[in-house]
Amino acid sequence: MKLPQFYHGDRKKILEGLGKNALLNILERLLLIRQFETRAEAAYLQGKIGGFFHSYIGQEAIQTAAVEVLGRDNWWTTTYRCHALALLLGATPNELMAELFGRSTGNAKGRGGSMHFYTDRLLGGFGIVGGQIPVATGAAFSLKYLDKKDQLSICFMGEGAVAQGAFHEALNLASLWDLPCLYVIENNRWGMGTGVERALANEKIAEEKAPSYKMKGYTVDGMDFVDCYAAFSAFKKEIVETGRPLLVEMVTERFKGHSISDPGLYRTKEELKECIKRDPILKFQTDLEEMGILNQESYKAMEKKIKEQVMEAIQFAEESPWPSVDTLEQEVFAPEEEGIVWGK
Numbered sequence: 001m002k003l004p005q006f007y008h009g010d011r012k013k014i015l016e017g018l019g020k021n022a023l024l025n026i027l028e029r030l031l032l033i034r035q036f037e038t039r040a041e042a043a044y045l046q047g048k049i050g051g052f053f054h055s056y057i058g059q060e061a062i063q064t065a066a067v068e069v070l071g072r073d074n075w076w077t078t079t080y081r082c083h084a085l086a087l088l089l090g091a092t093p094n095e096l097m098a099e100l101f102g103r104s105t106g107n108a109k110g111r112g113g114s115m116h117f118y119t120d121r122l123l124g125g126f127g128i129v130g131g132q133i134p135v136a137t138g139a140a141f142s143l144k145y146l147d148k149k150d151q152l153s154i155c156f157m158g159e160g161a162v163a164q165g166a167f168h169e170a171l172n173l174a175s176l177w178d179l180p181c182l183y184v185i186e187n188n189r190w191g192m193g194t195g196v197e198r199a200l201a202n203e204k205i206a207e208e209k210a211p212s213y214k215m216k217g218y219t220v221d222g223m224d225f226v227d228c229y230a231a232f233s234a235f236k237k238e239i240v241e242t243g244r245p246l247l248v249e250m251v252t253e254r255f256k257g258h259s260i261s262d263p264g265l266y267r268t269k270e271e272l273k274e275c276i277k278r279d280p281i282l283k284f285q286t287d288l289e290e291m292g293i294l295n296q297e298s299y300k301a302m303e304k305k306i307k308e309q310v311m312e313a314i315q316f317a318e319e320s321p322w323p324s325v326d327t328l329e330q331e332v333f334a335p336e337e338e339g340i341v342w343g344k
Contacts, residue, residue: 001203003221003251006230011287014226020293024302026068026225027288030281031303033060033084035310036093040083040100043314044260049100051113052127056084058223058255061280062186063088065228066154070236072121075139077132078156079186080115082125085156089119093313103320110323130164133157133183137170140181140245152239153181159249160191162205174245175213181245182235186222188254193266206249215247222252223278226287253278 007014015023037055044053056063059081067088078085086096091107099106100114107117115127123139126132136155143151161167162185174181185206191199202208210217216238220231228250235246253275257264264272288294 001219001251003219003227006220006227006234008230010230011226012291014230015287015291018229022068023288023291023293026064027281027284027294028302028306029064029088030060030225030284031306032093032309033064033087034281035303035306036083036087036096036313039307039310039314040097041256041260043097043100048318049114050102051115052080053100053114053260054079054081054258055254055256055260056081058275058279059186059188059252060084061225061228061284062184062222062250062252063156065225066184066232069229069232070152070154074121074151075136075143075153076122076156077136077139077154078122078125079129079132079158079161080125080127081158082115082117082122086117086119086122086125089122091117091119091122093310094316097310097313097317098320101317101320102322103317104323104327105316105320109327130157130161130166133161133164133166133170136183137174137179137181140174140179141177143180144178144243149180149240149243151180152236153179154184155181156184156186158191159185159187159189159196159200159205160194161185162200162202162209171209171213171215171245171247175215178243179245180239180243182239183245183247185247185249186252187249188252190254190258190266192258193262193264195266204249206247210247213245213247215245217247217249219249219251222250223280223283225280225284255279 033056037057041055043049063085072089076085076089095107096117099108099112102110104110115125117125123135133155136153140153143153187196187205189196204219206217207219221227239246255276285299
């Protein structure tokens with residue numbers, strides 16, 4: 001599929017407009033996601049982390065660009081592949097790593113695990129395919145009800161969620177009620193081990209699905225930070241001006257299996273090598289080198305600093321206490337209200 005360019009030839013102009021400090025900060029965030037996922041996966045393989053683990057490696061440009069453009073002060077929802085978005089929205093590597101390790105210092109006190117990270121603006125990672133889409137729609141409804149015109153609800157989903165009934169019901173309501181919701185399909189080509197062309201009848205998912213709900217649909221190169229940045233800038237402007245929802249397909253590729261237990265035998269080593277050539281971090285690094293604000297030495301120094309930060313998070317997690325059995329029923333029910341004590 002040939003993908004359009006949202007930066008319309010203004011790549012250098014967009015990069016220069018961001019400025020040196022912002023560009024280096026963006027690169028740090030991209031590398032933090034990559035290092036966090038890489039080191040956490042290694043800890044999982046060593047038996048230090050249990051349960052499920054879904055890596056975001058290869059897709060970093062999408063959510064990094066979204067948060068950079070839209071800002072944290074919105075409602076955000078995402079899939080079980082939620083580590084990156086939690087980091088971008090302010091959760092610390094320490095609390096997230098501790099959550100993966102199941103420790104009481106974790107993001108959800110060790111109770112949520114890999115698929116259920118939260119922040120004050122992240123309504124959660126969702127383990128059920130498509131489970132976040134109605135929640136995101138409800139968040140958009142609350143913004144409209146409260147007349148918060150400067151905020152959006154942003155919902156990330158995989159392409160596999162498009163076949164779920166919740167997707168269609170939510171988009172129908174969002175269109176009927178003019179809700180400020182940006183639905184982002186992260187099409188990483190594989191729903192578990194099934195190729196997208198075998199699962200969905202649409203070649204351009206958003207562009208072909210959106211008209212059914214009187215929405216606009218767009219297709220974006222999710223492997224290019226600059227194009228993602230330009231696209232999210234355009235989407236923000238459109239939703240703020242119209243108050244209408246949008247459906248977007250970000251075409252990307254995950255470099256790992258669906259989860260850590262997936263050997264990825266459905267694609268060849270050669271196909272994977274071709275994917276990795278389009279590494280969004282490498283592309284962004286090259287942009288910065290061509291602008292003269294980064295070189296190999298400064299890049300390696302940045303990478304080393306972030307790796308040390310993540311390794312410190314692993315140490316923090318390993319040294320953190322396990323949750324006490326005595327706390328197992330705490331915060332399961334609503335707090336005491338009007339003389340009713342829940343859970344007793």
